[in-house]
Amino acid sequence: MCICVNCHYVDRCLTYNAVEAQHQQPHLTETPDFDPSEPSINVNIRTKDEIIEMEWDVVGCLSFKKEMGKWAKLRPGELVPT
Numbered sequence: 001m002c003i004c005v006n007c008h009y010v011d012r013c014l015t016y017n018a019v020e021a022q023h024q025q026p027h028l029t030e031t032p033d034f035d036p037s038e039p040s041i042n043v044n045i046r047t048k049d050e051i052i053e054m055e056w057d058v059v060g061c062l063s064f065k066k067e068m069g070k071w072a073k074l075r076p077g078e079l080v081p082t
Contacts, residue, residue: 001082002057005071007064015039015058022056025081028074036063 004016012034019041020027040060046053072080 002059003061003064004058005080006066006068007061008067008070009034009036009063009065010070011074015041015061019056019058022054023081028071034063036061038062 002016002019004010004013004019007013007016010016011028012032014032014035017027017029017032038061039058042057042059044055044057046055072078
């Protein structure tokens with residue numbers, strides 16, 4: 001699971017914005033202004049019926065500042081990305 005959903009900077013983060021783009025999801029912001037320090041991203045690649053699926057998850061970041069439920073606060077009522 002992407003640690004970004006519980007990060008204070010999720011709505012300003014350049015890396016999370018790129019992950020949203022990879023998942024073809026709407027952006028929390030169109031103009032991120034926070035450049036995190038040393039984010040680590042896991043990319044899981046799997047094939048399903050000859051289609052390649054990729055899942056991107058930020059699993060580490062030196063800038064991570066825990067704020068439980070930050071993503072959910074920004075998108076009330078929506079399913080939190082897993």
